[in-house]
Amino acid sequence: MRILLYNPDNGVTRNFMPHLWMFLLQSLTPPGHEVLLIDGNAKPMDEAQIAQYVCDEKIDLVGIGAMTRMIAKAYRIADAIRATGVKVVMGGPHVTELADEALGRDGGARHADAVALGEADETWPKIVDDAARGELKEIYTPVDDAGKERKPSLKEYPVIPWQSIDLEQFNLVPKAAFPLLKKIGEGWGTFRIIPVESGRGCPYGCEFCTVTGFFGDSIRFRTNESVVNELLLLKKRARKEKGQMAVFFIDDNFAINVNRTKSLLRDIIAAGAQVHWVAQISANLLRDEELVDLIAASGGKWVFIGMESIDPANLKDVNKGFNKPGEYTEVLERLAKRNVYAITSFIFGMDYDTVGAAERTLAQVRTWPPGLPIFGLLTPLPATPLYKRLELAGRLTRPRHWKEFIPFAMAHTPLKMSIDEAHAEVNYGWAHSYSPEALAEAVDSLHDQPLGYRVNIFLARLCFRGIYFPMMGKLAWAKVVAQNRHTIFKLVKEAVFGGESRRPRNPEGEISYEEAAPETQVSAGD
Numbered sequence: 001m002r003i004l005l006y007n008p009d010n011g012v013t014r015n016f017m018p019h020l021w022m023f024l025l026q027s028l029t030p031p032g033h034e035v036l037l038i039d040g041n042a043k044p045m046d047e048a049q050i051a052q053y054v055c056d057e058k059i060d061l062v063g064i065g066a067m068t069r070m071i072a073k074a075y076r077i078a079d080a081i082r083a084t085g086v087k088v089v090m091g092g093p094h095v096t097e098l099a100d101e102a103l104g105r106d107g108g109a110r111h112a113d114a115v116a117l118g119e120a121d122e123t124w125p126k127i128v129d130d131a132a133r134g135e136l137k138e139i140y141t142p143v144d145d146a147g148k149e150r151k152p153s154l155k156e157y158p159v160i161p162w163q164s165i166d167l168e169q170f171n172l173v174p175k176a177a178f179p180l181l182k183k184i185g186e187g188w189g190t191f192r193i194i195p196v197e198s199g200r201g202c203p204y205g206c207e208f209c210t211v212t213g214f215f216g217d218s219i220r221f222r223t224n225e226s227v228v229n230e231l232l233l234l235k236k237r238a239r240k241e242k243g244q245m246a247v248f249f250i251d252d253n254f255a256i257n258v259n260r261t262k263s264l265l266r267d268i269i270a271a272g273a274q275v276h277w278v279a280q281i282s283a284n285l286l287r288d289e290e291l292v293d294l295i296a297a298s299g300g301k302w303v304f305i306g307m308e309s310i311d312p313a314n315l316k317d318v319n320k321g322f323n324k325p326g327e328y329t330e331v332l333e334r335l336a337k338r339n340v341y342a343i344t345s346f347i348f349g350m351d352y353d354t355v356g357a358a359e360r361t362l363a364q365v366r367t368w369p370p371g372l373p374i375f376g377l378l379t380p381l382p383a384t385p386l387y388k389r390l391e392l393a394g395r396l397t398r399p400r401h402w403k404e405f406i407p408f409a410m411a412h413t414p415l416k417m418s419i420d421e422a423h424a425e426v427n428y429g430w431a432h433s434y435s436p437e438a439l440a441e442a443v444d445s446l447h448d449q450p451l452g453y454r455v456n457i458f459l460a461r462l463c464f465r466g467i468y469f470p471m472m473g474k475l476a477w478a479k480v481v482a483q484n485r486h487t488i489f490k491l492v493k494e495a496v497f498g499g500e501s502r503r504p505r506n507p508e509g510e511i512s513y514e515e516a517a518p519e520t521q522v523s524a525g526d
C-alpha cells in the first residue's frame, strides 16, 4: 500500500519542528508498504488540495494525528479524503478521549473509518495489515492477550532512519539570515529541530494536563544506548548537509528520574553525542547542581519550565503545588550561570487570578535572566480532571470548544475575572514581552556574552513572538524586521565589524509596539 501520514496545521503558528508520531509510525510500518509524510504546518494544504494529492499519488490509506486544537481541521481533511473513497485512520490524544466523535457515534458526522486509541506503537502494524487485507476494524486498543491495557515498553525502540528521511519541509534557516548566521560559524546551510523522546509518562497529574491520563503514571525509558545512537545519527546528518541539528527531548518531564537522566547525559558526553538540545523539566527537579552541570555539558541550551503561575494558590488549585514560585529565581539563575536559558510558560485565567496578573508576573520575569516567557489560557481539554470539574460545576461556556477552535480564547469563566479580562491579561503578557523594546533589553542583558548568545536570544524571541502574533506571511515578517531594525542593525554591525555597539534602551522617537502594529494584536474575544 501507499500510506500517507498527515498532521494538520493549526492555522495559527508555523511549527518549528515536525511531529514525532509520524516518523515513529513510519519506522514501525511493516515492510512492503511505502509511507509518505505531510506536516500541514510546513506544507499547508486545504481540503481540495489534499484530496487531489491523495488521488494523484494513488494513496491507499491515510493516517491523521491531531491535538485537540487541530481536530476541527483534521476532521475536515479526513472528510475530504474519505469522499475520494480512501480509508482514514485517526489517532492521537483527542480521538483517544473522544473516539465516538471521530466515528460519528455521538450523533454527529463520521470522520474516520478507524481510530487508534492511546499509544499506537504496537497497534499500528496491525492496522496496516488489516487495511492491506481490506479488513480494517473501527477501534484499535493497545491491550495484551487478556484484554488488559498495555503500555508499550520503550526498551525495543525502533531506529528512526534520520539519515535518509526527507526533512526538506523543516529547514528553519531563512535565506535572508544567511549573512548574519555565517558570521557566527560555518555550517548554517540548514537548521532543523528534531523531536526525540527518551521516555514517556508523568505521574504528577496536573489538573489541566492530559499526559498522566494518556501515557499513564508508569514511566518508561528507552535505553541510554538507543538515545545516544539516535543523537549520533543526527549529528552525522548535520555534518553531511553542512547544517545544524538541534534536538527537542519531548519527554514530558525529562528529569522525572534524576538519576536516570544523569546517567543518560553522562553517556551522551562519553560518546561525544552532544547536540544543542531543549527539554521540558519541572522547576522542582532543577534544584540538583550536578544535574544542571550535566545539562550544560551535554549540550542543553533551553529548558522549558511549566511555571504556570507565580501564585501558590493557583498552583495548588490545579494540583501543581509542587511548583514553588519562591524558588523560580534561584532555579533560573542556576541555569543561566551555565548559559542555559529557560522557556517559562504561564497560564492566565486560573481561578485565583485577578486583573493585573500579567503585570505582576512580568514584574517577576524582569528580575530573572533573559528567557522566553510564553502565555496561555487555562483550557479544559477533554478527559482532564479540569474538564470534569468545570463541567460538573456548569462553568463551561463552550463545552465543545474544539469544534470551532479559536486561538487564545477561554472556554469557561474564571472565578475572579471575566473572560475578556483573562484574554486581556494574555495579550498584555505577549505584547510586553515581545515588543522591540523587550527584545532589545533581552539582547542587551547578555552584553557580556559572546555574540552568538545574543543572536540566539534575539532569533528565538522573534520566532516565539509568532506563537501569539500572526507572522505567517512575508509582509508580517517585514514589519517585525522594521520594528526591530535597531537591534538587528546592532547585531549585524557587531558581526561585521566586531566589538560592542551599545544604544540607549529607549531611543527617542522609537515607535512603540502597539503603535507600530495594532493590526497584529489579538484583541480580547477574538
Ligand code: B12
Pocket (backbone or CB within 6 Å): 010, 015, 017, 018, 019, 020, 021, 024, 062, 063, 064, 065, 066, 067, 068, 069, 089, 090, 091, 092, 093, 094, 116, 118, 119, 120, 121, 124, 195, 197, 208, 209, 210, 211, 215, 250, 251, 252, 376, 377, 381, 382
Ligand atoms: C512536543 C510537544 C509539543 C510541541 C509541538 C508538537 C511537535 N511538533 O512535536 C510544542 C512544544 C510546540 C507543543 C505545543 C503545544 N502543545 Co504540546 N506536546 C508536546 C508533547 C510534549 C510531546 C508530543 C510527542 O511527540 N509525543 C510522543 C509521541 C510518540 O506521542 P503522540 O504524539 O501522542 O503519538 C502517539 C499516539 O498518540 C499515537 N498517534 C498519534 N498520532 C497518531 C496518528 C495515527 C494515524 C495513529 C494510528 C496513531 C497516532 O501513536 C503515537 C505512538 O504511540 C505532548 C505530550 C506528550 N507526551 O505526548 C504535548 C501535547 C501534545 N501538547 C499539548 C498541548 C495542549 C499543546 C499546546 C496547545 C500548549 C499550549 N497551551 O500552548 C501547544 C499547541 C501547539 C500547536 N502546534 O498548536 C497537549 C495536547 C492535548 C490535547 N488533547 O490536545 C499534550 C498532550 C500535552 C498536555 N499538556 O496535555 N507541544
Ligand code: SF4
Pocket (backbone or CB within 6 Å): 202, 203, 204, 205, 206, 209, 210, 211, 212, 252, 253, 282, 306
Ligand atoms: S508535570 Fe507537566 S506533564 Fe506532568 S502532569 Fe504536570 S503538566 Fe502534565
